[in-house]
Amino acid sequence: MSRHLRTHALAAAVLLPMVLTACGSSAADDASSSSGKDNPGTLALAVVPSEDATSTAQHYKPLIELLEDETGKKVVLQKVTNYAAVIEAQRAHKAQIAVYGPLSYIVAKNSGVGLEPIAATILAKGATPGYWSYGFTRSTNKDVGALSDFKGRKVCFVDENSTSGYLYPHAGLLKAGVQDDAYTKVMAGGHDASVLSVVRGNCDVGFSDSTIQQLLINQGKLQKGDLKTVWKSPVIPGSPVAVSTDLSAALRGQLSDIFTKKANADYLKSKGYCDGDDCRIFGYWGYAPVKDSDYKSVRDVCAATGDAQCEAGS
Structure with a gap:
């Protein structure tokens, strides 16, 4: 059976939208406890809101399957109600992987969340991370x-x-x-x-x-x-994927390799995870490596606007 026809019911793994100020028991709790924070048996992936939950689940389905196959772990997609909830998911150790916008990444970093950027979206193979x-x-x-x-x-x-x-x-x-x-x-x-x-x-x-x-x-x-x-707008640095520093260095390195070497439309299609345009994640071809200093231009725009959220926790 081709991978894109697997019936492991990704939609059922999408956690109900929530604001993570009062988290109850969930699959994300299991992610922190199944085999220790540094190497959990379940990984929760939190995603900033771009579309409704059903569309988001469909877009991320090939990536979720890839991550599960490569790591041997269960991966659940955590679709939250707002950008701040992604930050709080990682702060509360409820999400081991998070897809941020550049600003929400900076806010998380400034406020002391333990995270490491590993990759950012690119529009085409070989492109520099960035969008408008x-x-x-x-x-x-x-x-x-x-x-x-x-x-x-x-x-x-x-x-x-x-x-x-x-x-x-x-x-x-x-x-x-x-x-x-x-x-x-x-x-x-x-x-x-x-x-x-x-x-x-x-x-x-x-x-x-x-x-x-x-x-x-x-x-x-x-x-x-x-x-x-x-x-x-002027070009914006690509939206980063960040992993929790709770995870072991080996697992963080493995996730970085998956995102930057395999999480792209060409690889996903060649391995049967998806077909055609369905292999692009929110219109992006894939990911390229990034580091914190790549987001200096966003910090400069923050300084120009004086927006309070830019300074959160700094």
């Missing part, structure tokens, strides 16, 4: 053609700890002369939610990362031409 933030509105909106036109509008962001969904847009607006009190701020909670809120007229304009619109088109949730992009 897009500012957009409905194609029929003739009154908006630049960030300066966001003044007086209802603006959808993603989350205050989102790099492409808040930090870089905030910096862009300030540079365009649009101060915080010049628009109505809405936090949509996910990149897909920000896009769809603009399409549906709940927001006049919005921001998201540069891959989500195509994903929504592929899923039939968005029609090509529904939106027009009026702003593109």
